[in-house]
Amino acid sequence: MPWEKTYKEADVLDAAMRAFWEHGYQGTSMADLVKATGLNRGSLYAGFKDKRSLFIAALDHYDSVYRVVFLNQLRELGDPNAAIMAAFSAVETGSDDLPGGCLMINSTLEVAPHDPEIAELVEASMGQVEHFFLECLQMAEAQGSLAKGLRPADTAKVLMGMMVGLLVITRASPQSPAVAPILRQVREILA
Secondary structure, three states, X not given: OOOOOOOOHHHHHHHHHHHHHHHHHHHXXXXXXXXXXXXXXXXHHHHHOXXXXXXXXXXXXXXXXXXXXXXXXXXXXXXXXXXXXXXXXXXXXXXXXXXXXXXXXXXXXXXXHHXXXXXXXXXXXXXXXXXXXXXXHHHHHHHOOOOOOOOHHHHHHHHHHHHHHHHHHHHHOOOOOOHHHHHXXXXXXXX
């Protein structure tokens, strides 16, 4: 009799994503994934082939469930400067039910330097965040609310760098004294 999936893939990917997010790729064992997902090893291997494949699927899940949905919600604000500031403020406040930092950024530091496929996936996701900043800055420019002298493409890259830095800092130390000055600098850029 052929193996048949008896679980919701989105639920499994969410559980695996949270395990990888909290412990990192190397720090998450198959035993951890069995515990997190509630599936046995055989089902995990049958459904996802191996740990790396499950990790890639979890990254895709994270990207579509968290980054895409979050940025689309910010776009709906209609105020480009408020949307950018809300993106940064969300990092500061975090979420009690989610691990700190960003799974993509954590993966950039841990796995991407050694795995070209994961590096490409992470780069594409981060590129979309930078593109979001660029869209907002171009909208602010069109509305006349972009600070004089700012070039949207360059400023989007600067904001992306600040976002990455903020995500790394808050992952390591959520109460870091560096958080407030970063947010203040973003406000000044947008002023």
